[in-house]
Amino acid sequence: MAPETAQLEGLLREALAGTALEPPLVEVLERVDSTNARLLDPAQMHAGPRVCLAREQLAGRGRRGRAWVAPPDAGLALSLSWPIAANQPVPAAYPVGVGIGVIRALEALGVEGPGLKWPNDLVVGAAKLGGILVEQRLPRPGRPGRLVVGVGLNRRGSGALGLDREVTDLEALSDGQGPDWLALAAEVTGWQMRLHSLLMAQGLAALADDLDRLDVLAGRPIQVPDTGLSGIARGICLDSGRLRVEDEAGVLHHLDAGEVSIRRAGHA
Numbered sequence: 001m002a003p004e005t006a007q008l009e010g011l012l013r014e015a016l017a018g019t020a021l022e023p024p025l026v027e028v029l030e031r032v033d034s035t036n037a038r039l040l041d042p043a044q045m046h047a048g049p050r051v052c053l054a055r056e057q058l059a060g061r062g063r064r065g066r067a068w069v070a071p072p073d074a075g076l077a078l079s080l081s082w083p084i085a086a087n088q089p090v091p092a093a094y095p096v097g098v099g100i101g102v103i104r105a106l107e108a109l110g111v112e113g114p115g116l117k118w119p120n121d122l123v124v125g126a127a128k129l130g131g132i133l134v135e136q137r138l139p140r141p142g143r144p145g146r147l148v149v150g151v152g153l154n155r156r157g158s159g160a161l162g163l164d165r166e167v168t169d170l171e172a173l174s175d176g177q178g179p180d181w182l183a184l185a186a187e188v189t190g191w192q193m194r195l196h197s198l199l200m201a202q203g204l205a206a207l208a209d210d211l212d213r214l215d216v217l218a219g220r221p222i223q224v225p226d227t228g229l230s231g232i233a234r235g236i237c238l239d240s241g242r243l244r245v246e247d248e249a250g251v252l253h254h255l256d257a258g259e260v261s262i263r264r265a266g267h268a
Contacts (some may be wrong), residue, residue: 034164051080118260
């Protein structure tokens with residue numbers, strides 16, 4: 001483990017002071033294939049919550065099998081995990097709540113204008129700042145279940161990523177002085193720790209006000225390339241986490257997942 005492990009442990013103790021939350025087991029690594037995969041590895045299971053932070057991620061996974069690579073010090077590659085029991089269902093809207101928690105952390109660090117682009121993109125304006133990936137391993141005899149939350153954020157150098165869409169990073173958003181790496185990890189982790197039990201018990205119901213202000217698609221004309229659907233986004237369902245889309249005929253559709261693009265004015 002990297003020497004920053006003890007530093008992150010101390011920051012998390014401060015972040016969780018005054019709560020009844022169990023401190024997570026912390027692991028900071030110089031490099032890892034995937035922080036999510038590490039916490040899903042049965043050999044790495046831990047009875048309580050756990051955090052894995054890597055300075056460099058070589059084979060991270062984004063949604064739909066895409067790669068999420070974090071060059072050294074250029075991004076935040078962070079995963080958190082909790083044990084789950086066989087009779088403990090994870091609410092369908094849980095991943096949306098994770099996104100809200102990350103945005104709360106960014107706002108606490110002075111980042112202005114972050115929003116949530118359903119289903120799992122973190123954006124500022126039209127530019128992608130990061131994303132989340134929630135995975136779970138169901139319990140089996142002799143093997144505990146785990147819920148794993150992966151968070152990826154661009155810290156600097158996003159222009160060199162060579163992506164086919166507009167991107168941004170924390171350094172660019174703060175005139176060259178983005179949040180400290182460990183402080184960012186601690187703030188994101190602290191918010192996820194505080195929101196986890198709430199999301200498991202209530203889903204998005206307690207975060208409805210945040211969702212209303214952070215949903216960047218709400219009321220916008222959108223297209224769904226996977227299905228050819230186009231219409232107006234009518235918000236995210238608090239119960240299911242689905243995106244509601246009203247088509248040109250006034251029919252309301254509920255999307256479980258899929259690519260969504262904002263339709264420009266004047267386009268059919």
